[in-house]
Structure formats: C-alpha cells, structure tokens
Amino acid sequence: MKKTNTIYKIFIIILVLIATPSCEDVLVNEDPNGTVIEELAPEVILPGAQTIPAGELMTRMNELGNTMIATWSGNTQQIQAPYFDEFQYQLSTDFYSNIWDNLMARTGNLTQIINNEIPRNYDYYKGVSKIYRAFFFQYLVDLYGDIPFSEIHQRGDNLFPKYDNQEEIYTSLINQINEAIDQINNTNTATVVQLGSNDVVMNGDIDKWIRFGNTLKLRLLLRMHDYALANPNENGVLAFVNSEFSLLNNSTTAFLGTGDDVTINPGYADQTGRMNPFAATFGYAAGEFGNDASATFSNRRAGPTTFLVEYLDGTTTGVVDSRLERLYAVRGSQTTIQGNTQGGNGQPSRIGPGLLSAPEQDGYIITASESLFLQSEAVHKSLLTSGDAKVLFQSAITASFDRLGASIGTYLTQSDNVDKIGWVGTPNKLEAIITQKWLDLGGTNGIETWIEYTRTGFPSNMPLPEIATRPNRPYRLLYPTSEYTGNSQNVNAFGQTVDSAFNTKIFWDVN
Numbered sequence: 028m029k030k031t032n033t034i035y036k037i038f039i040i041i042l043v044l045i046a047t048p049s050c051e052d053v054l055v056n057e058d059p060n061g062t063v064i065e066e067l068a069p070e071v072i073l074p075g076a077q078t079i080p081a082g083e084l085m086t087r088m089n090e091l092g093n094t095m096i097a098t099w100s101g102n103t104q105q106i107q108a109p110y111f112d113e114f115q116y117q118l119s120t121d122f123y124s125n126i127w128d129n130l131m132a133r134t135g136n137l138t139q140i141i142n143n144e145i146p147r148n149y150d151y152y153k154g155v156s157k158i159y160r161a162f163f164f165q166y167l168v169d170l171y172g173d174i175p176f177s178e179i180h181q182r183g184d185n186l187f188p189k190y191d192n193q194e195e196i197y198t199s200l201i202n203q204i205n206e207a208i209d210q211i212n213n214t215n216t217a218t219v220v221q222l223g224s225n226d227v228v229m230n231g232d233i234d235k236w237i238r239f240g241n242t243l244k245l246r247l248l249l250r251m252h253d254y255a256l257a258n259p260n261e262n263g264v265l266a267f268v269n270s271e272f273s274l275l276n277n278s279t280t281a282f283l284g285t286g287d288d289v290t291i292n293p294g295y296a297d298q299t300g301r302m303n304p305f306a307a308t309f310g311y312a313a314g315e316f317g318n319d320a321s322a323t324f325s326n327r328r329a330g331p332t333t334f335l336v337e338y339l340d341g342t343t344t345g346v347v348d349s350r351l352e353r354l355y356a357v358r359g360s361q362t363t364i365q366g367n368t369q370g371g372n373g374q375p376s377r378i379g380p381g382l383l384s385a386p387e388q389d390g391y392i393i394t395a396s397e398s399l400f401l402q403s404e405a406v407h408k409s410l411l412t413s414g415d416a417k418v419l420f421q422s423a424i425t426a427s428f429d430r431l432g433a434s435i436g437t438y439l440t441q442s443d444n445v446d447k448i449g450w451v452g453t454p455n456k457l458e459a460i461i462t463q464k465w466l467d468l469g470g471t472n473g474i475e476t477w478i479e480y481t482r483t484g485f486p487s488n489m490p491l492p493e494i495a496t497r498p499n500r501p502y503r504l505l506y507p508t509s510e511y512t513g514n515s516q517n518v519n520a521f522g523q524t525v526d527s528a529f530n531t532k533i534f535w536d537v538n
Contacts, residue, residue, distance in 0.1 A: 069140045069152040070225045076136035076156070077228050078293045080163050082304040083129045084474070085390045088166070089305070090329070091123050092473030095500060096480045097334040097489045098465070099473070100367035102327070102358075104374035109328035114370040114492035116501060118528045124507035130167055131179070134160050138180040150214035151222050151233055157207035158240040159228070161200040162392070165247060168193050168200075169478045170504045172533050173521070175514070187514050190521075193534050194254070194264065201247050201271055204240045211237060227293040228392060235287065241275065242283045242398045245411075248272060249404060250482060250535040257537045272405075276412050283398035285426055290389035297386040305390060310383045319377075330375025331355050333366035334490055335469065338448075340364070346442045353381025353431040354470055369492035381431035382470045391471050394430060399423035400464045407456050417450045420460060427467035447486070461485035481536055501528040502536060 093099035094113040101109025112122065137160040141153050167174050175188035176196045191199075211233055222231040229235045248271055255265040274280070283289065295303040299313040310316070312323040331354070337343045339351035340363075355364050356379040367373035403419035405411040421439050428435040444452040448466075453459035461483045465476045480486070481502055491500070505528050510518040521527075 065139070068145060069143055069149050069156075070220070072136050072140055073152060073156070073222075073225050074227050074293055076133075076140065077159060077226070077291060079136075080130055080133045081228075081291045081390055081392060083126060083133070084163075084166075084392070084472070085303070085305040086308045087123060087129075088126055088474040089470070089472060090308075091126070092475065092477035093329070093469060094369070094473075095477040096465070096473075096486075097332045097369060098469040098476060099329045100332045100369050100371065100373075100375045102330050102374055102377075103367070103372050106328045110369070111494075115494050116492075116497045116529075118501055118505055118525055120505050120508045120511060123504060124509065126170065126504070127167070127507045128509050130163050131175070134163050135180040147220055148215060148218040150210050150219050152220065154207040154211040154214075155222065155226065155229075155233075155236045157203050157210075158236060158243065161204050161207075162243055164196065164200060165243070166474065166478075168196050169250075169533060170474075171506065172503060172531070175517070187517060190517050194251075194262070197247055197251055197534075198264075198267060201244055204244050204247075205274075208237055208240050228289060228291050234281075235283075235289070238281050238283045238287060239289055239393065241280055242393065242401065244271065245275060245282060245398075245401050245405060248275070249401060249410070252408070252410065253482075253537050254535045272410050275405075278413075282402055283393065283395055285395055285399070285422060287395045287398065288430060289392040289394075291392055292387070292389045295387040295390075302386040303388045303390055306383060306386045306388060309378055311386070313386065316386050324377075327377065330358070330377055331364070331366045332375070333368055333371075335466075336364055336366035336376075338466065338486075344442070344445050344448050346438065346445055346448065348438065348466070349433040349436065350381070350428060350431050350466065353379055353433045355379040368490070370494035378470065381433065394426070394468070394471065396423045396426040396430060396467050397464065397472070397475065399426060400460050400467075404457060404460050407460070416456065420450055420456075420463070423467070424463055427463075430471075457483060458485045458487065462487075481533070482538070484538060497529055499529060502530075502532045503528055 137156040140156040172193045173190045176191040178188035255268040259265040315321045339348040341347040355376045358377045364376040367375040400423045403416045406414045407416040443449040446452050506518050
C-alpha cells in the first residue's frame with residue numbers, strides 16, 4: 028500500500044464536504060454555517076479531487092470498455108442475462124450516464140485548485156491539477172465528442188455552459204498541459220508548497236508528474252494525427268500537431284518508462300467503503316478476500332470472452348501467453364480457464380490475481396506499458412525521432428508481464444514472427460501494437476481499449492455479441508439525461524437520437 032490511513036481520513040473529510048449537484052457545479056456543501064470550497068486550501072482538496080474520478084475509471088469506465096469490445100463476457104450460471112444492455116447495444120441517455128455525471132462534476136475540485144487565490148505559492152498543486160484534469164477531459168471528449176469545456180465549473184455564474192468543438196478542446200488540453208509543465212518548471216522552489224503525501228497519485232514526485240504530462244500529450248497528439256493528415260488546412264491543426272511533436276522531440280523531454288506505472292492509493296483498506304474500487308466492484312466483499320466460495324464473489328458477473336482466451340492460450344496464435352493465468356482464474360470445478368461468448372449461455376472463468384490481488388491494492392491511472400506502446404507507435408510513424416519502435420514495443424510487453432506478475436519466459440522470441448502479436452510477423456505494425464495493448468489493458472483500463480479499437484479497428488476479426496441488435500459497435504455514448512434536464516438548450520441543438528451512437532464518430536476516427 029502506497030499511502031497511510033491518515034491520507035484516507037483526509038479523503039473521507041472531502042467526501043463529507045462534497046455534494047452531488049449538476050455538472051456545472053463545483054461539488055460543495057453550500058450550507059451557510061459550513062465550510063465552502065473557496066475557504067479550503069489545496070492541501071485539503073487534492074486527495075479527494077484525485078481519488079473520486081479515479082474510482083470511476085477503475086469501475087464503470089473499465090466495465091464499459093471491456094464489454095464494448097470482446098474482452099469481458101458474463102457469468103450466466105450465476106446472474107440472469109448479465110450485461111444484457113451492453114451486449115444488445117441498448118444505448119440510451121441513461122446508459123452509463125454516471126461517467127459523464129461523475130467526471131464532469133468531480134473534476135470541479137481540480138478546477139477549484141487551479142483557480143485558487145490563497146496568497147501562497149501553489150504552483151505544484153495547480154500544475155498537477157491541470158494535468159490530471161486534462162487526463163479525464165480527454166476521456167469525456169473520446170466518449171462524447173463536443174462537450175462543455177470553456178465555461179465549465181462556474182457554478183452560479185453560468186448554470187448553462189456552452190458546448191465546445193471537440194477538436195478545439197483537444198488543442199486546449201495540450202496547451203494546458205504545456206502551461207502546467209511550464210508552471211511546475213518555472214516556479215520559485217524556495218516558496219512553492221510541496222505536494223508531499225497530499226498527492227495520493229505520485230506522493231509528491233513532481234518529475235513523474237511531468238513525465239505523465241508528456242505521455243498524456245503524446246496520447247492526445249497520436250489521436251489527432253490522422254485527423255490532421257486528413258484535414259491539413261483546417262484551423263492550422265496539422266501545423267499545431269507538427270509543432271507539438273517538435274517539442275516532444277526535445278532531448279530533455281521524458282515520458283513514463285519501465286517501472287513508471289501511475290497509480291493511486293489514498294489508504295485503501297479491507298473495510299466496507301474503503302476498499303480499492305476495482306476490488307470492491309469485481310472482487311470480494313470486505314473481510315472475505317480470498318474466499319472464493321463466498322456468495323458475493325461467486326456471483327460477480329465478469330469473466331473473459333472466448334475470443335480473448337483463445338488469443339492467450341495459443342489457439343489463435345500458436346503461442347501460449349502466461350498472462351492468461353494472471354488475468355483470469357478457474358471458477359468452481361473448471362480445470363482450465365474458460366471463456367464465454369458475449370450474450371452466450373456459458374460460465375466463464377473469473378477475474379484472476381493479476382487484476383485482483385488485495386482489497387488495498389493500488390488503482391491504475393496509466394501504466395508504463397501503455398506509455399511504451401504509445402512511444403512505439405510514435406517512433407514507428409516517425410513522429411518521435413529517438414528510440415527504436417520494436418524495442419519500445421517489446422519493452423511494453425515486458426512491462427505488461429511484470430505488472431501482472433506473469434513469467435515472460437521465451438514469449439518475445441516465440442511471438443516475434445507471429446501475425447498480429449509479433450513485430451516481425453505483423454505487416455501492419457500498428458495492428459501488433461494495438462492488439463498487444465488490448466491484451467495488456469483488458470481489465471486494467473477497458474475504456475482505453477475500446478477507444479483504441481474505435482480509432483484503429485484492432486484487434487481485427489473481433490466478433491460482435493451473439494445478441495447484438497446492430498451491425499457495428501457504437502462509436503460513442505449519448506449525452507446523458509442530466510444534460511437534457513439541466514442544460515437542455517445547449518444539448519438539444521445536437522439533435523441526437525439512439526442512432527447517433529452508431530453513425531456519428533469522434534473527430535479522430537477517420538479510418
């Protein structure tokens with residue numbers, strides 16, 4: 028465990044102060060006899076501001092992504108028609124709407140830190156809040172397209188924030204990351220307030236925050252790149268992307284590398300309400316960790332798809348991948364790990380020890396392996412000028428095995444000449460990168476794998492659910508009911524229908 032229970036107590040204080048208003052509010056109890064958020068120092072706000080949106084990433088966003096592509100199936104032997112809405116593609120304004128409601132609102136505390144006017148040098152707090160907020164707003168754009176951004180979190184000053192153009196938001200996010208890094212690098216180190224243990228993500232490691240910021244920029248720019256090539260004369264987007272890659276190619280720029288997983292732990296514990304959110308949602312009840320016979324654990328509905336299991340057990344590729352036994356584990360009387368089709372009637376194996384290790388396990392924000400896959404793609408496309416794309420690719424796979432606690436053995440040698448999973452054997456190197464990223468992040472960050480599939484079309488030949496009612500997967504989510512209730516004039520202008528989720532793409536999806 029990275030942090031002490033003292034930090035978790037600070038987090039609980041934040042939860043007490045937080046209300047659940049509409050997305051344009053900055054989560055605060057407005058009781059005139061109580062504390063309002065403007066009176067709270069960033070040291071008090073930051074732990075909760077980091078923890079709450081991370082919980083959404085680990086649970087609902089992870090679950091959505093894993094079911095939107097062929098990573099997770101359902102345990103039909105224990106739960107009637109698990110993931111029925113997901114596998115039938117029954118999208119609506121209420122479908123996973125908590126992702127919008129929670130991310131849009133919960134990032135308001137980060138905005139409060141950024142705008143804080145307490146007369147002390149809070150450059151580190153403001154800088155890391157800009158980077159962390161950009162991380163979650165990228166996901167809002169990737170899932171919804173145009174969203175309120177420039178007018179967010181103004182509370183009573185603007186209850187109906189306008190929607191901004193998604194391409195322009197991406198540009199703004201990159202600019203804000205640049206501003207954050209400059210703010211951190213150029214502050215007065217003699218007066219700056221240190222983050223210390225109030226930072227439940229990096230524990231005050233400001234250099235790692237900069238590497239995280241650069242890695243996030245790389246992810247944003249890679250998603251913009253194909254769009255920029257397809258629209259070279261639109262609003263100077265190609266020139267902007269090229270300029271930003273030039274900055275990333277500076278010899279002093281560093282990205283997250285081997286051993287640089289970005290994790291969070293505010294003091295998770297084996298107690299109700301204090302467990303790691305992933306462990307609490309997909310694992311055991313408090314006090315029952317490791318009790319595979321407990322009703323709570325046995326009834327958990329998530330398990331692997333047959334498509335995924337056959338990729339890992341050698342059926343598809345001819346190469347046995349030991350990550351399978353870390354990602355999943357046998358259930359009941361099973362002797363080997365079993366998958367199920369999405370919407371099928373089988374009983375898949377259960378989530379394994381590489382994903383579910385302890386009630387107090389760290390939560391993942393972004394992994395070293397993802398960063399290395401991003402770098403490999405950028406070098407392969409000649410967008411980054413230093414590094415070897417194959418070395419980065421294989422370093423990412425090694426980091427994946429290490430994170431999951433799997434023995435890599437001769438996997439790199441055996442897989443190298445194999446189509447879709449090996450560098451030499453795959454004609455389209457991007458296919459190898461994204462397919463390996465899917466194998467790596469399935470379970471850890473499912474939403475990332477769905478977005479990458481939408482962007483690239485990989486892994487290829489992925490089956491639709493047996494009960495799918497559409498000929499293709501959705502490209503996006505629909506704006507939630509809360510917007511139609513609280514910001515109706517702005518959201519109604521888009522004229523969304525259910526079909527919009529299947530025929531209106533996010534701007535970077537040009538393939």
